[in-house]
């Protein structure tokens with residue numbers, strides 16, 4: 469099985485001694501919201517050399533913790549924690565395969581893979597810290613000196629006018645912060661409907677038009693409708709009129725298991741279709757790429773199974789002439805991992821970036837001290853070892869619930 473391991477010489481000899489799992493939750497979280505940034509799952513991997521690494525994943529944090537800590541009962545349902553203890557953390561690819569095979573009867577997709585994503589991310593951070601190198605160096609070396617983040621805008625409001633105006637205001641704020649690209653959610657209906665709204669599809673067009681008008685023609689604009697439409701024909705009947713808004717890509721217009729409808733839409737829509745935020749492993753992406761033939765693949769590093777698995781997905785996209793724009797709606801830990809991947813992936817057009825200044829999520833704003841800075845609408849190459857992100861442990865303790 470193909471796996472990705474760090475590139476280095478003279479790595480110190482280390483042994484994994486302990487795993488700590490942290491379930492974090494904002495005390496004022498609103499279960500009626502669809503923002504997964506209200507919680508987080510942070511994993512720490514410790515070694516006998518005193519060096520540790522941190523990782524994160526974006527799925528229910530209690531379940532992720534159980535995926536790692538639950539005892540194994542047979543050889544194809546081993547405990548992730550037990551597999552890890554005693555391993556050499558530098559052998560990331562080998563460890564990933566051991567976890568994948570050893571948890572086969574519990575995993576192969578879904579939550580176990582999402583948990584493995586946090587573990588694998590922490591191993592890269594650990595290896596970087598142990599060798600004094602940033603993760604992008606361990607991935608073979610950066611191929612560019614800056615990447616472009618797009619500001620992911622968070623909606624607000626309780627009715628159409630408030631919702632539209634909040635997105636326009638947020639788009640203008642992102643523009644004044646220097647962002648060259650923004651993505652607006654436009655979801656007032658369907659499974660992700662903001663605040664239980666139930667607006668017509670025409671009103672979605674109105675919001676897209678308002679945001680485009682506000683930011684002007686130079687700003688790159690993506691639209692995320694979060695599984696709004698039941699099928700390709702319904703979607704096409706609306707978005708056929710969106711060509712004038714110059715949409716860089718349309719994200720998740722249809723449920724992502726609805727592969728054949730996605731394929732029909734990818735052929736007819738006037739803009740590229742982007743999908744992939746929920747997917748686990750290269751195997752799920754293969755179907756999305758080869759059957760649905762989408763234009764933009766959006767692996768989320770934690771959910772897909774880690775940095776190496778995301779890299780494999782990036783390589784698959786390249787072979788097929790598709791773009792990569794990773795999903796990331798989490799704290800600075802995942803944002804850093806996403807940036808390192810982008811620095812070694814030339815066909816990664818943008819990375820998703822939740823600007824701490826614009827989002828309401830405390831964990832995004834408070835949990836980490838990020839190395840990444842926005843300069844001229846771009847992020848310059850990070851140079852610190854590992855992911856280059858520091859957890860504020862007081863904040864972690866404050867929001868830790870399990």
Ligand SMILES: [Mg+2]
Nearest residue numbers: 692719720745
């Ligand atoms: Mg999305």
